[in-house]
Amino acid sequence: MSFTFTNYDIQNSEVVPDAGSLSETVGFRVVTERSRMDSPKRTTLYRWNFSLADNAEQAEGKGLQVIGRIAWKEKTLEVNGVSKPFKDVRTKSGGTFSSTTEWQWDSNSKKYEVKFKKGSFLAKEVGKADTEFVATYTALKLKMLGKYELPTLTFHTPGLSEDEMARLIFALLFNDIQLPVKKRPLTFKAAAGQAAVSVAATVAGNIAGNAIGACCTVQ
Structure with missing residues (x-):
């Protein structure tokens, strides 16, 4: 399943399915509240059924359903009403200067490794081959003459639950959400x-x- 962000700012954007996806009417919406110092306060991930309304404003309260939330000050991650501290689900790996992280919701769930490579954050199940990716988030790409490609999100493994997709989205976008809001290129x-x-x-x-x-x- 492949999705494209409708906004260059992934912290506040709809995430819509590409043509040919299993469902072309259900996507996600990311909303981030920021402090006066421009640091993120809370990031909410919605499941967005945009077939119920003509636009996002009309969909509020209809097509939007909260499936996850990051409370940055409290350092907690919530999925489907269950909240856990960052330190319980996210650990750094690969040495002091490595940006690679490992994510595991609990002892009964799969552990994912997230690493950055050539403009993309890649998630794979720990213990699997480096080419067996579960999900990929490709950041905003600036090209020659000022043209740019909007960010994309792809789930390579079929049959992922909505909760698992939410956790992967937070894991893949975690670093970019913490950055200052991007201005339109x-x-x-x-x-x-x-x-x-x-x-x-x-x-x-x-x-x-x-x-x-x-x-x-x-x-």
Whole structure:
């Protein structure tokens, strides 16, 4: 099952299924509340049945159902009403400077390893081959001339429960959600225009400054 984020900011975005997915009307929605210091306070993951409404505002209270939540200050992760501390479900592995983490909800559930590679966070079951990925989150990709690709989420293993998908989503997005909110990337044309305005303003300021200096210099 493959999904695409509708917003460049994954912290506040719908996550809609790609054409041909098992269900083309049910996806996810990520909503993150942030503090005045721009750090995340709470991230909520909704199951979103957008066939029940024309847009997200109309779907509020209808097509949205909370399936998980991260309380960043309290350092807890909640899935389907059950809350656990980060330290009980998430551990670092691979050494001091490694970004690899392992996630396990309890002793009876599968343990997943999440690592970052070439712009993507990859999750695989611990003990499986490195090529047997369970899920992949590919971050926002900036390309030449300012073009960019929206983030994507793919579950490679069929039959995952909704709770398991929620835990994997939090595991894959965990690092990116903690980062400051991303601004919309500028297209090449917009960036060039902005640069031109900046250069023009600098030149105009220099000319004005030189003119004032010349007229007011005591001979």
